[in-house]
Amino acid sequence: MHWDVEVADPQLLIDAGATLLRPLGGDLEWHVLADPAGNEFCAFVPALGKGGPDSEEAGG
Numbered sequence: 001m002h003w004d005v006e007v008a009d010p011q012l013l014i015d016a017g018a019t020l021l022r023p024l025g026g027d028l029e030w031h032v033l034a035d036p037a038g039n040e041f042c043a044f045v046p047a048l049g050k051g052g053p054d055s056e057e058a059g060g
Contacts, residue, residue: 003041004030010043 007013010031014020021040022032031043 003039004044005041006044006046008045010045013043 005013010018010020010024010033013033017036018033020031020033022028024031024045029044031045032040033043034040
């Protein structure tokens with residue numbers, strides 16, 4: 001199972017114990033993080049006029 005989350009600031013997840021594996025940018029429109037157990041997940045930051053992973057723009 002793979003989780004996608006929407007968060008205003010990925011630093012909130014990092015402060016809670018997540019590890020940033022790959023920041024937003026380049027070919028990614030999301031941040032890739034890992035929880036304390038090492039499970040990877042993606043964090044989407046909502047942009048004005050754009051939705052998260054379940055939006056129509058993302059095919060959700």
